[in-house]
Each structure stands twice: as C-alpha cells, then as structure tokens.
Amino acid sequence: MSVSLSSSPASSPVSLPLTRRLAHLGDRWLPRLVLSPTVFASLLFVYGFIAFTAYLSLTESRLMPNYSFAGLEQYNALFDLDRWWVSAANLGIFGGLFILICLITGLLLAVFLDQKIRIEGALRAIYLYPMALSFIVTGAAWKWILNPGLGLEKMLHDWGYTQFSMDWLVDSDMAIYTVVIAGVWQSSGFVMALFLAGLRGVDDSIIKAAMVDGASLPTIYRKIVIPALRPVFFSVLLVLSHIAIKSFDLVMALTAGGPGTSSDVPAIFMYQFSFTRGQLGLGAASAMMMLMTVLAVLVPLIYLETKEAGRAR
Structure with missing residues (x-):
C-alpha cells in the first residue's frame, strides 16, 4: 500500500504561507487587542476627565455643572x-x-x-x-x-x-x-x-x-x-x-x-x-x-x- 505525500496539508505550497501569514497577523494584532481596553480606559478616565475638568473651569458651574462658557472668570475669582x-x-x-x-x-x-x-x-x-x-x-x-x-x-x-x-x-x-x-x-x-x-x-x-x-x-x-x-x-x-x-x-x-x-x-x-x-x-x-x-x-x-x-x- 502506498501513501501519497503530496496530499498532506503540512506540505501544501498554498497552506504553508497562509499559516505563516495568519501567525504573523496574530503576533502583530493580539497584543494590541489585549491592551486596547486598558488604553481606552486610560484615555477616558484620565485624559478624558482632565479635559472635562478643564472645560468646567471655563464655565459658571456651581453646585451642578453649567456648560455655558464663561472664559477665565473662575481663574480671576481664584486669584482674588x-x-x-x-x-x-x-x-x-x-x-x-x-x-x-x-x-x-x-x-x-x-x-x-x-x-x-x-x-x-x-x-x-x-x-x-x-x-x-x-x-x-x-x-x-x-x-x-x-x-x-x-x-x-x-x-x-x-x-x-x-x-x-x-x-x-x-x-x-x-x-x-x-x-x-x-x-x-x-x-x-x-x-x-x-x-x-x-x-x-x-x-x-x-x-x-x-x-x-x-x-x-x-x-x-x-x-x-x-x-x-x-x-x-x-x-x-x-x-x-x-x-x-x-x-x-x-x-x-x-x-x-x-x-x-x-x-x-x-x-x-x-x-x-x-x-x-x-x-x-x-x-x-x-x-x-x-x-x-x-x-x-x-x-x-x-x-x-x-x-x-x-x-x-
């Protein structure tokens, strides 16, 4: 009984490059996918809230946020x-x-x-x-x-x-x-x-x-x-x-x-x-x-x- 080596998937000239490409894509994108929730959370809860605080400092907010722009009024009051x-x-x-x-x-x-x-x-x-x-x-x-x-x-x-x-x-x-x-x-x-x-x-x-x-x-x-x-x-x-x-x-x-x-x-x-x-x-x-x-x-x-x-x- 004879076995045909050309029918093996591992030796296929088409499947081998495809496997390498998939492995390359995995090595390239998997770390990004794993880190993306942390990066998104940092952008939102650190830099996003810094930007929100910066905008609030330019408004007339008192007990609750007031989004009406007031310029540097709060800074002038602060320095006084x-x-x-x-x-x-x-x-x-x-x-x-x-x-x-x-x-x-x-x-x-x-x-x-x-x-x-x-x-x-x-x-x-x-x-x-x-x-x-x-x-x-x-x-x-x-x-x-x-x-x-x-x-x-x-x-x-x-x-x-x-x-x-x-x-x-x-x-x-x-x-x-x-x-x-x-x-x-x-x-x-x-x-x-x-x-x-x-x-x-x-x-x-x-x-x-x-x-x-x-x-x-x-x-x-x-x-x-x-x-x-x-x-x-x-x-x-x-x-x-x-x-x-x-x-x-x-x-x-x-x-x-x-x-x-x-x-x-x-x-x-x-x-x-x-x-x-x-x-x-x-x-x-x-x-x-x-x-x-x-x-x-x-x-x-x-x-x-x-x-x-x-x-x-």
Whole structure:
C-alpha cells in the first residue's frame, strides 16, 4: 500500500504561507487587542476627565455643572482669594522642605547602609516600614505624638522637663512644619531604598581604582558615586514632587488644614470648594492650577534628563 505525500496539508505550497501569514497577523494584532481596553480606559478616565475638568473651569458651574462658557472668570475669582495664595504658599513650604529633607536623609541612610554593616537587613526593614502605612495612619499617629496634651510634650513634662514646649500642632505659624515632619518620616525610607539600589549598581572597580590612587571615602562618594546616581535623583524628584503636590490625606489627618487655614494646601482647597461649598467651577480652576504645577515640575526634569541621555550617547 502506498501513501501519497503530496496530499498532506503540512506540505501544501498554498497552506504553508497562509499559516505563516495568519501567525504573523496574530503576533502583530493580539497584543494590541489585549491592551486596547486598558488604553481606552486610560484615555477616558484620565485624559478624558482632565479635559472635562478643564472645560468646567471655563464655565459658571456651581453646585451642578453649567456648560455655558464663561472664559477665565473662575481663574480671576481664584486669584482674588487670599485663601488660594495661602494654600499655594503652604505647598511651596511643604514641598520644598519635604523634597530637600527626604533627599538628604535618604541619601545619608543609603550611604550608611552601603557600608555593609551586620544589621543592614534589620535597619533597612525599620527604615522602610513607615512606607507600608497609609498617609491617613501616619497623620493620625503624628497628631497624637505632637498633641501638647497627650504626646511628646506631656511625656517630657511628666519626666520633669517642664520647660519643654512642642505646641506646633496648635500654632498657626508652625502647623505646616508638622506636616513636613510626618511626610519626611514616612517617605525618607523609600528614598533610601532607591538610592541604595543605585549605590549597589555602581561599578566596584571604579571605586577600588580610586582607593588605590589614594582617594578618601568621602571624596569617592562626592566625586564618583553620587554623580553616577543622576537617574536615581531624577526618579526620586519625580516621586517626591508627585507626593507633595497631591498631599491631601496627610494634611487632613494631621491638621485638617488648620488652625484656621494656616496649613491649607491646594488639594484641600480644591476638595472643599468643589464638593462642600458648591463652587464646582472654582474647584475645577484650582485643580487645573495644580496640574500646571505638576507640569512645571515634570517638563523641565524630563527635558534635562532627555538632554543628558542624548549627550551620553
């Protein structure tokens, strides 16, 4: 009995190219089909609502959306409010100190742990633990710690240090700095982890060559190691700037924007005017100003990093 090989589908000169074409089309379009729902949802629920908020900021919307175009009326009203400028100034104070202190503290902790001490694992876990907490929990904990009637001040008074005073939480001039303390406590461990990962990625041969040439350890870190961490600095600045600008839950849990409006920030301003005071258009205008602040931080950083990467190539 004989078997005809020409009748086999696998050897058909027509079916083989067709199968390859179908496989090629599958490889080309299947990832797009899988990702298309996510892309569509992102376009709708992120960029679509940004565009909707931008339009609301140009209308006379109050308790409910009003789609009648009003130009820059809401922005003019926003800039005439003293509370807006107080919240913007508080954001500058909080954001500047928060980012600076987190950078310095995180870098110093990373350099310390990079010395390969014996209890590195335990210390790393301790420093990273606050990042596992939500900002609501952090704000509530520091509200108890800094409360003059039951926190750090009362404890030291009970120990006999009656002259000690730590009433920043109820002092309108110092309340915003309590937010800085709580924010730094939570985020500096995360910054440390990023810098430590960057330090462990630096080539040891460069450091050993510098030590052979007689360079001291501080000089090696200052002139070789830290300049090599430019991408890490870029990532840390992006993350910390994002945390600072959207600081709502931490401030609400710790000071609720008080005393008065002394620790108010734009995120609280936007929430209260949009959802509790029936000023939807004004809240949308403040939200767009927050977006402009984010872009004012991100665009220069991205441009500088892209330009530096182009020079490196």
